Amino acid sequence: MSSFRKALKSRQRDHKERSQLGFRKHLGLLEKKKDYKLRADDYHKKQNTLAALRRNALDKNPNEFYFKMVNSQLKDGVHVEKPKEEVMTEEQKKLMRTQDINYVEMKRVSEAKKIERLKGELHLLDALGKQRNKHTFFVDTKKNVKEFDLAKHLNIVPELVDRVYNRPTVETLEKKSIQGVVDPQSVMKLAKQRKLQYETLSQRIDREKKMYVISQKIQMRKDLQDKTRKVKVKKETPGAAAIYKFDAKRKR
Numbered sequence: 001m002s003s004f005r006k007a008l009k010s011r012q013r014d015h016k017e018r019s020q021l022g023f024r025k026h027l028g029l030l031e032k033k034k035d036y037k038l039r040a041d042d043y044h045k046k047q048n049t050l051a052a053l054r055r056n057a058l059d060k061n062p063n064e065f066y067f068k069m070v071n072s073q074l075k076d077g078v079h080v081e082k083p084k085e086e087v088m089t090e091e092q093k094k095l096m097r098t099q100d101i102n103y104v105e106m107k108r109v110s111e112a113k114k115i116e117r118l119k120g121e122l123h124l125l126d127a128l129g130k131q132r133n134k135h136t137f138f139v140d141t142k143k144n145v146k147e148f149d150l151a152k153h154l155n156i157v158p159e160l161v162d163r164v165y166n167r168p169t170v171e172t173l174e175k176k177s178i179q180g181v182v183d184p185q186s187v188m189k190l191a192k193q194r195k196l197q198y199e200t201l202s203q204r205i206d207r208e209k210k211m212y213v214i215s216q217k218i219q220m221r222k223d224l225q226d227k228t229r230k231v232k233v234k235k236e237t238p239g240a241a242a243i244y245k246f247d248a249k250r251k252r
Helices: 002-011 022-027 033-059 090-121 142-146 150-154 170-175 184-224
Strands: 072-075 078-081 230-234 243-246
Touching (some): 184 243
């Protein structure tokens, strides 16, 4: 079988495409079947599209109404939309911007008041007990700095040095009895409540900052409606409004 294939292969000839005739060289390369196939497919595709459009035009109801008929007009054989009339004047737009700013400012002030109330209830500590504020003590010499004992200076027990709230002195501990909860379960519950309050405070501070940024951006968009010549100094970012420099304009 293999010898028959070899004999058959030896008798086969390589297929050669017919080239362009000599006196037609100026017309370019002779079109092959694959080239003709692409051109024919493109032609039939365009003819089918035209036939479909012609069929849709014949099936269209001449009495059918579209709002586009009212909102457009024919110019030089092309449908062009009619210019829309301004529904709001510039003064009305500025007034709406002002109302938006007033609403955002009202909500921001409300958040600020809630933040101040929460700050009054808490001691501005981290939920983990790390203190945010600092207390500086001044001494006369470097020797005093090395020998400085904070617990002795504040007259407290060494275990309360890291705390900045509820830090009674030694005399208070000796003379008065302990008030409040002392069992570990209640202390843990209070710590959990304090942590939740700090998280709420942090969320409200972030919300107040975002409202301030929104207010600044709305105010900037309101100012940009002015016809005064201006130059952008800084681009707008998620955390800040854009900054423009306006030409000085004398008010009458």
